[in-house]
Amino acid sequence: xxxxxKQITRFKKKFNFNSKKEVIDFxxxxxxxxxxxxxxxxxxxxxxxxxxxxxxxxVTDNDGIGRVNLWKFLTGLDWLKGTAFKSxxxxxxxxxxxxxxxxxxxxxxxxxxxxxxxxxIAKIAPKKIAEFLRTVVELLAAVPSIVYGLxxxxxxxxxxxxxxxxxxxxxxxxxxxxAVILVLALMILPTITALSEVAIRSVNKDIEHGSxxxxxxxxxxxxxxxxxxxxxxxxxxxxxxxxxxxxEATAVSLVAGNARSGPSLAFxxxxxxxxxxxxxxxxxxxxxxxxxxxxxxxxxxxxxLFSNLTLNFIKKKVGNVDVK
Amino acid sequence: xxxxxxxxxLDLFYDDFQALKNIDLDVEKNKVTALIGPSGCGKSTFIRCxxxxxxLIPSCKIEGNIQYHKxxxxxxxxxxxxxxxxxxxxFQSPNxxxxxxxxxxxxxxxxxxxxxxxxxDKIVENSxxxxxxxxxxxxxxNDSAMGxxxxxxxxxxxxxxxxxEPEVILMDEPTSALDPIATLKIEELINDLKENYTIVIxxxxxxxxxxxxxxxxxxxxxELIEVxxxxxxxxxxxxQKTEDYITGRFG
Ligand SMILES: Nc1ncnc2c1ncn2[C@@H]1O[C@H](COP(=O)(O)OP(=O)(O)OP(=O)(O)O)[C@@H](O)[C@H]1O
Ligand SMILES: [Mg+2]
Numbered sequence: 001x002x003x004x005x006k007q008i009t010r011f012k013k014k015f016n017f018n019s020k021k022e023v024i025d026f027x028x029x030x031x032x033x034x035x036x037x038x039x040x041x042x043x044x045x046x047x048x049x050x051x052x053x054x055x056x057x058x059v060t061d062n063d064g065i066g067r068v069n070l071w072k073f074l075t076g077l078d079w080l081k082g083t084a085f086k087s088x089x090x091x092x093x094x095x096x097x098x099x100x101x102x103x104x105x106x107x108x109x110x111x112x113x114x115x116x117x118x119x120x121i122a123k124i125a126p127k128k129i130a131e132f133l134r135t136v137v138e139l140l141a142a143v144p145s146i147v148y149g150l151x152x153x154x155x156x157x158x159x160x161x162x163x164x165x166x167x168x169x170x171x172x173x174x175x176x177x178x179a180v181i182l183v184l185a186l187m188i189l190p191t192i193t194a195l196s197e198v199a200i201r202s203v204n205k206d207i208e209h210g211s212x213x214x215x216x217x218x219x220x221x222x223x224x225x226x227x228x229x230x231x232x233x234x235x236x237x238x239x240x241x242x243x244x245x246x247x248e249a250t251a252v253s254l255v256a257g258n259a260r261s262g263p264s265l266a267f268x269x270x271x272x273x274x275x276x277x278x279x280x281x282x283x284x285x286x287x288x289x290x291x292x293x294x295x296x297x298x299x300x301x302x303x304x305l306f307s308n309l310t311l312n313f314i315k316k317k318v319g320n321v322d323v324k
Numbered sequence: 325x326x327x328x329x330x331x332x333x334l335d336l337f338y339d340d341f342q343a344l345k346n347i348d349l350d351v352e353k354n355k356v357t358a359l360i361g362p363s364g365c366g367k368s369t370f371i372r373c374x375x376x377x378x379x380l381i382p383s384c385k386i387e388g389n390i391q392y393h394k395x396x397x398x399x400x401x402x403x404x405x406x407x408x409x410x411x412x413x414x415f416q417s418p419n420x421x422x423x424x425x426x427x428x429x430x431x432x433x434x435x436x437x438x439x440x441x442x443x444x445d446k447i448v449e450n451s452x453x454x455x456x457x458x459x460x461x462x463x464x465x466n467d468s469a470m471g472x473x474x475x476x477x478x479x480x481x482x483x484x485x486x487x488x489e490p491e492v493i494l495m496d497e498p499t500s501a502l503d504p505i506a507t508l509k510i511e512e513l514i515n516d517l518k519e520n521y522t523i524v525i526x527x528x529x530x531x532x533x534x535x536x537x538x539x540x541x542x543x544x545x546x547e548l549i550e551v552x553x554x555x556x557x558x559x560x561x562x563x564q565k566t567e568d569y570i571t572g573r574f575g
Pocket of ligand 1: 338341343361362363364365366367368369370381383
């Protein structure tokens with residue numbers, strides 16, 4: 001018995017523990033650390049796996065077809081366009097531009113709508129209506145992307161097709177830059193609204209009251225004080241929305257039209273994104289044509305990383321306020 | 325008598341709970357009126373009636389009559405925005421807006437439609453001077469107000485209120501979140517301000533009330549027990565309950 005006690009004291013001394021509480025605290029912290037390491041290692045494993053496959057086209061001769069030139073791949077303006085199958089047919093330069101271009105416009109549409117809706121729900125709507133709207137937004141955010149894709153190919157394509165006709169443009173059944181932008185804007189709108197709403201709702205009431213007590217109107221208070229206090233949270237909403245837009249594949253594939261060259265900047269042109277290119281025929285192909293999709297995946301991850309860093313940088317610049 | 329506010333038979337309810345009972349009180353111009361009383365007696369509730377901030381609490385119902393310059397401020401047609409520009413408020417914990425020091429002070433005038441840069445500069449400078457903050461911040465007007473110390477933030481909030489050129493400034497325990505030195509600064513400031521402004525201040529510190537106020541009102545459980553010259557309240561109160569409170573026998 002005393003031996004055990006001695007052991008415990010020695011253990012405590014060794015780790016500088018002074019009480020049972022500290023031991024428990026140590027164990028709990030270790031547990032948290034382990035779970036963090038576990039989830040972080042998943043990300044690392046995924047990246048390693050994709051990277052391993054993704055570099056194959058650039059470092060092997062791809063079963064005699066030939067090595068892919070990395071620079072040509074990154075800057076190329078055609079994807080598999082040519083008479084004979086060769087290793088130099090893969091280029092994603094225009095697809096990168098398409099992807100960024102489309103995501104930018106999707107964000108441009110859904111940010112103002114989302115933030116204003118959030119403001120309405122958080123500050124203006126009567127309690128009951130606000131609660132109802134909040135539920136609706138949360139449900140919409142949980143709708144799987146394929147459903148947005150079906151909605152897009154069923155309704156938005158027709159809409160865009162007819163719109164193009166009015167402008168005297170013959171679109172490919174509505175498959176177009178505009179269709180993708182609209183589907184993505186719709187899809188990220190609930191995410192942006194829900195997150196902005198939380199950010200707006202958590203603005204300290206004191207600040208709002210301070211504004212009203214100065215004789216500011218409700219509207220002035222909402223726009224000048226509440227929104228600027230929620231800036232940082234609203235930016236986070238934009239970052240997540242952009243991430244979702246950049247990474248969405250299924251819905252986009254259904255309305256993009258799968259362009260093989262570009263970039264497609266006109267709104268009624270067909271287009272393609274990094275994700276739709278990866279998805280296109282993934283199940284029916286082998287060899288370099290299969291491996292190259294992992295390379296596209298790598299490119300996508302880098303694109304997402306950089307756009308996140310950019311937005312985070314802007315967020316730090318403009319939203320640099322800690323609201324108590 | 326030169327009264328700014330005349331309050332008659334004021335009853336206030338939060339749903340069924342009566343927080344203020346039949347209050348009669350006059351607020352004199354260019355005087356400091358202190359409201360004292362134990363926690364929960366209705367001081368904050370009362371002071372919020374004077375610029376209608378209680379409107380923001382849905383459950384709050386008001387009966388009776390509050391006149392500001394002989395006009396009933398709870399009249400349906402009364403201009404609440406106008407009232408709040410004439411009757412400024414400083415809150416218990418400093419609540420600067422998350423923007424620059426300059427923008428904080430210019431906020432009120434801007435909301436009131438003042439767009440002239442030169443005029444705003446003047447207003448900001450004067451307000452900060454009156455709030456005894458100018459020298460400390462004149463070189464960093466464009467820095468975020470969130471970087472100021474608690475005491476500086478509170479003086480900024482006072483400057484923000486002054487920028488509207490109010491007649492009355494309501495202060496709800498303005499020093500309760502501050503250390504003794506910052507508190508002293510605010511008290512000195514209040515002494516300077518009372519020449520030009522009418523001040524109603526809630527305080528938990530009886531010494532503070534004695535130091536800075538001309539008149540003191542003692543509240544207890546929603547009732548106004550006694551209001552008189554501060555000297556008189558603290559030396560020979562006419563009500564036994566007041567005497568018990570100021571001598572620390574309860575509360
Ligand atoms: N929003 C509200 N809803 C319901 N009851 C309230 C509300 N605000 C205050 N009360 C109640 O009204 C009474 C008076 O509150 P008030 O805040 O005016 O007291 P106080 O004198 O300012 O107290 P303290 O010195 O602690 O600040 C208290 O019993 C309080 O619980
Ligand atoms: Mg109070």
